[in-house]
Amino acid sequence: MTTAETAPPPPMRLRELVFGAACAAAVRAAARLGVADALDNRPTAVEDLAAAVKTEPKPLRRLLRALSCYGVFAELPDGTFEHTAMSRLLREDDPNSLRAIALWCTEPWTWDAWPKLDEAVRTGDNVVEGLYGKEFFTYLNEDAPESADVFNQAMTRSSEQSAREVADLLDLSGATSVADCGGGQGHVVACLLDKYPALHGSLLDLPRVVENALPRLREGGDLASRARIVPGDVREAVPVKSDVYVIKNILEWDDESTARLLGNVVAAGGPGTRVVVIENMVDDSPSMRFSTAMDLMLLLNVGGAKHTTESMLSRLAAAGLEIDSVRPVNPYLHAFECHVPG
Numbered sequence: 001m002t003t004a005e006t007a008p009p010p011p012m013r014l015r016e017l018v019f020g021a022a023c024a025a026a027v028r029a030a031a032r033l034g035v036a037d038a039l040d041n042r043p044t045a046v047e048d049l050a051a052a053v054k055t056e057p058k059p060l061r062r063l064l065r066a067l068s069c070y071g072v073f074a075e076l077p078d079g080t081f082e083h084t085a086m087s088r089l090l091r092e093d094d095p096n097s098l099r100a101i102a103l104w105c106t107e108p109w110t111w112d113a114w115p116k117l118d119e120a121v122r123t124g125d126n127v128v129e130g131l132y133g134k135e136f137f138t139y140l141n142e143d144a145p146e147s148a149d150v151f152n153q154a155m156t157r158s159s160e161q162s163a164r165e166v167a168d169l170l171d172l173s174g175a176t177s178v179a180d181c182g183g184g185q186g187h188v189v190a191c192l193l194d195k196y197p198a199l200h201g202s203l204l205d206l207p208r209v210v211e212n213a214l215p216r217l218r219e220g221g222d223l224a225s226r227a228r229i230v231p232g233d234v235r236e237a238v239p240v241k242s243d244v245y246v247i248k249n250i251l252e253w254d255d256e257s258t259a260r261l262l263g264n265v266v267a268a269g270g271p272g273t274r275v276v277v278i279e280n281m282v283d284d285s286p287s288m289r290f291s292t293a294m295d296l297m298l299l300l301n302v303g304g305a306k307h308t309t310e311s312m313l314s315r316l317a318a319a320g321l322e323i324d325s326v327r328p329v330n331p332y333l334h335a336f337e338c339h340v341p342g
């Protein structure tokens, strides 16, 4: 990050800020064109890159020059371009790839919604229903299947990347069962079953999501004998009794849904049950700029919000949970470990 000493003066900084859309669009264009994938470890002439990604060389140079200002690719004195730590993350094959996230954060619907942020701030409501006449995920699945695919890829990527860190952090020795509510394709369950060979795990999520659960958890998979897949709406019921419940990146929706899910978990588990809630915080996090931007995006699409530590603690307490600890999982996720008293 730029230090106070080297930061541009305020008028220049503000000019740069209001062109944030150009910056996001440039990252999106590079990701869609596959420029990072076409560039290998050697500095490469724009003409060669343009041939590889099927663009005109001159506009490609302009795109790469704009991105280089932000440290995404670097231009060398001879006019060739090389990778930087950030541009490598746009490669599909990078183990920490952010390509899917870069696309998800800049999908077409976002360019319809951001100009209406003032409206959302005024009303506190999402703007997607006004724009498309239906709830966000209904719109995505019915009218924007390419965006729905990008969403699923982005979620899969970030789940894969964080599941191992969650499993490393959690000490489930002594527990015989774990249930992941809204666990997506089951990356956290799989990592926990790998870590604890006697543990049994349940994956709860919506039917269309668990249809694509990891093959390892499904019939014929190496973890299938210890895994149970439970399709359904966790706001309606959590029909699984477990020693430990994990709820990761779910409680960003409306407060009523949060209260219902936590209530269902408390009822299903009973006294002594452990509940681990994992979320991005909009305070006390080194990734404040990313988390607060996601918070605004949630306001636009589902009328939801990321939590502050305080707002999360108060919702957990309101559900009757006692908080044992709050710990960082990584620079952008926190784990709230709680139990049902009694």
Ligand SMILES: C[S@@+](CC[C@H](N)C(=O)[O-])C[C@H]1O[C@@H](n2cnc3c(N)ncnc32)[C@H](O)[C@@H]1O
Residues within 6 Å of the ligand: 155, 158, 159, 181, 182, 183, 184, 185, 204, 205, 206, 209, 232, 233, 234, 235, 247, 248, 249, 250
């Ligand atoms: C942001 S993703 C998080 C997935 C996973 N927990 C993770 O951290 O990788 C939110 C998940 O909640 C699931 N979800 C949303 N509403 C749900 C509901 N009513 N019942 C069950 N799952 C739900 C979604 O299908 C999705 O898999």
